[in-house]
Amino acid sequence: MLIPPARPLGRELPMLRLVVPPPEPQPAVLPASLPEKLILTDELKAEISSESERLEQAEPQEILRWTAQRFGAKFTMATAFGPEGMILVHMLAEVAPQTPIFNLDTGYQFKETLELREEVKRRYGIEVEYKRAATSVEEYEQQHGGPVYRTNPDQCCLHRKVQVLEQAVVGKHAWASAIRRDQSPDRASAPIVGWDKKFSLVKVSPLANWTKQKVWAFITKHNVPYNPLHDQGYTSIGCWPCTRAVGLGEDERAGRWSGFAKKECGLHTS
Numbered sequence: 001m002l003i004p005p006a007r008p009l010g011r012e013l014p015m016l017r018l019v020v021p022p023p024e025p026q027p028a029v030l031p032a033s034l035p036e037k038l039i040l041t042d043e044l045k046a047e048i049s050s051e052s053e054r055l056e057q058a059e060p061q062e063i064l065r066w067t068a069q070r071f072g073a074k075f076t077m078a079t080a081f082g083p084e085g086m087i088l089v090h091m092l093a094e095v096a097p098q099t100p101i102f103n104l105d106t107g108y109q110f111k112e113t114l115e116l117r118e119e120v121k122r123r124y125g126i127e128v129e130y131k132r133a134a135t136s137v138e139e140y141e142q143q144h145g146g147p148v149y150r151t152n153p154d155q156c157c158l159h160r161k162v163q164v165l166e167q168a169v170v171g172k173h174a175w176a177s178a179i180r181r182d183q184s185p186d187r188a189s190a191p192i193v194g195w196d197k198k199f200s201l202v203k204v205s206p207l208a209n210w211t212k213q214k215v216w217a218f219i220t221k222h223n224v225p226y227n228p229l230h231d232q233g234y235t236s237i238g239c240w241p242c243t244r245a246v247g248l249g250e251d252e253r254a255g256r257w258s259g260f261a262k263k264e265c266g267l268h269t270s
Ligand code: SF4
Pocket: 106, 108, 148, 149, 152, 153, 154, 156, 157, 158, 160, 161, 238, 239, 240, 241, 242, 265
């Protein structure tokens, strides 16, 4: 009996060959070993401007995904656990859970705010890191002859927030903020992607064009945890000495630094 010659394997392989689609083009990821400080070159300026335009109508998840891919380990987020910040935490848990998130713990936060940090850990498995000034509240008040927020809140915010953030972002190239344009005149022109002169970072504001209604609709729909003080008339929550509930018809940030001309803590002003 004639044994048919074995068919050369090479003739069969094409039948079995897997067709692998070409990889999707990905934005460049900056390795963590890049220089500590990001320099605003003309090339970076152009990239910021074109990405901001491209992402203007994008969903916040897409904006966060782009930022996480573009800046890798150099991307971070600060949150005070406001409703917008909680939405970004919720989204980051889905699209870039490795992103380090921190809170500026001034020593004057409401206990409800601090409890929310624990809720974030339970719900999302994300440990929000506290960043603090070198001095405790007691030491700080002793050094300044009493609570500085009563006499000079700008100075208090500078010491307890702005300078702490400056330290927290050393070595980072981009940060996410949860500001909305309709919150205040200072925030009205916030780009989706911009250059933060104060901290020499790329700043992304994925919720810049969201409204308060949209924020609360998202929170309700996705059962995002939020500060229970919002149910007691506190529309914007910062440190307890500088926050009060607002009355009907008052601006949503009217309860911050009530009695002072101050409207911003200094993190989002240039
Ligand atoms: S919000 Fe008030 S207590 Fe908090 S850092 Fe600013 S001035 Fe100080």
